[in-house]
Amino acid sequence: MLDIATSFVGAFATVFQPVNLLALVVGLVVGMLVAVLPGLTLVMGVVLALPFTYGMSIMPSIILLTAMYISGTYGGAFTAILFRIPGEPLDVPLLWDGYTMAHKGQPAKALGWTLFAAFYGGILSTLAAVAMAPAFAKFALRFDAPEYFAIILFGLTSVVALSGASIVNGFISLFLGLLIATVGVDGIYGAERFTFGVPMLADGIEYLTVMVGAYGVGEVLVRLEQGFHTPPVQAGGNVSTRPPGLREAWAIRATIARSSILGIILGIIPGAGATIASFVAYGTEAQYSKRGKLLGTGVAEGIVAPQTASTATVAGHMVPLITLGIPGSGATAVILGAFLLHGVQPGPQVFVKDPGMVYAIFASLFVGVIGMCLLGFFAIKALIKVLYLPEAATSAFVVMFCFIGAFSERNNITDLWMIVIFGIIGYVFERSKFPIAPMVLGCILGDQAESSFMTSMISYQNDWTVFFTRPISGVVMAMVALALAFPLLRHRRQRRSARGVAASRPTG
């Protein structure tokens, strides 16, 4: 444990190098701006920043993206509390108590509770992630191809099974992503697959164009169809943040503990992101807090629980991403994309080869949490001014960033067509309630899933039972089965209880 602490403390020197520090500050500011603007989502922001990292080295690239990610979980709180405009879906629970508290004449106090929650959620989860990650990596070093395949399968199926409004649609989206990853010349036999004689397709479809098209252009098209509107914002004349006193903070220590743990756990589980954590933490607080019945009336617990949990998911998400190479959310999928673009495959080997980089990423999260709180405290008045920008203008520029981002990688206009195609697919997906995240994850992890499957088959003479008979992969495959069975069982139980309620109702 001491060597972990020493490595972690030592990694701060890397974070404070001028380039890395600059990337951190830029990431925090841009992440907060993206979170404040209702037309831009956190994932979209991270996707749009990805092309800017081409020319950077790996460390500032990852620091930039993770800083955007973490401050994105906090920035939207301002608009939710002050103007009843949730910048991100994860900020919706803040409307119930945060906005209510502000509406009762205590906006500074409501913002203070958010800052307090984001700080503790971020710091506690980062420390927990630092403590857990080496153990995860050490365990993962025992993995062979079948274990990798099982882990990837678990990551992909749990993303579908845990979240998403429709599991069937989630699976179709995932299969599409996996299929996109097969386009081009395969790595083992050199056979052309689904290229249809188009030379450009022989190189495969870049996951970057899938991500940028589906998340960026697709989202803009959805908003365009709803008619862009710039929300009416009252002048934020006396906006300030008043952090809670020690006694007030001590009184809700149980809320902080519960929500941090929930956030970390839900962060580690692929598929359960910041939004889910925010809602689940609010629901848990309503059930278990001493003042649970008062939630919705503008109490501190209703602000602290969702904010702590959503910020805590970021460090939680980084654990499986860095130690196993499994992203659990859209934003971490983009960060994985950044790793791969720089030729680094996250996984247990990274801990062996470059532990300094891993600890520096965690240290940057730690510094990022402090930075984002300082930014929120001092720069909030300036930041919320972006709300005055017309959404039609910001969206036009977002599309342009998408195009240039995709074009910069290969300087090929065909990539622009890919952006348009995946933009339309993203729009159709959104409109038809097909989730985009499984497609993107399938696209990024498809290659790895296929190569670990093929390697297993070649190494074990086409014996597919190897995935079930080896101890670790067998356990993981059982977890896959559980992840698939759980929503089904839960659905059946709900229907049975609904039928019971209907039957017990008096007729006539």
Next chain:
Amino acid sequence: MTSARASRAGFAARARRALPYVVVLAISIALFVIARRIDFAAPGGRIGPDVWPKAILALTMLTCAYQIVKTLFFDDEQLGGVLETILDEAAEPQAKEEPPPLYPRLIVAGIGLTIAYVLSIAYLGFFLSTLVYLAAFMWIGGFRRPVAVAVASVVGSLAFMFVFMKVVYVSLPLGHEPFSQVTFLLMRLMGIR
């Protein structure tokens, strides 16, 4: 008579809801046929590069078939993810907002404009096509202040050109004659080589 008509109407509605899955199923079958023709030479006994895509396509077909049968003949209630249902339950006591109104003409215009942009960029060059695109997109999107739209489009296009060509060294499309002359002039003014 009325109940037969209602039942027919109900089935037609279910068929409409099943249509996306029928389309995906048809595409998957077509791709599966194509996957069977993948050309490779695998050394004795090894599985080939067609197995993985065929397995994915088979799973897609199974999933679609399940949803089609379920929608047409049983109930078409979607099975949601575990945490999503928890999320719904948490949000239930709160007032749910009405879905926003939709403007299909805007989406047609937006997609048309975006396709036109990609078609024109090689001919007009990056600056001119981006200038027109930004202005038209803002206008379609409802931002109707001509001076602000013009300034934002010109400044935005110039800024994109400067940052990506001068700073990031991306070779943005120059365009064909006579439009390329505009690009060359701007490049000279910005000191881009």
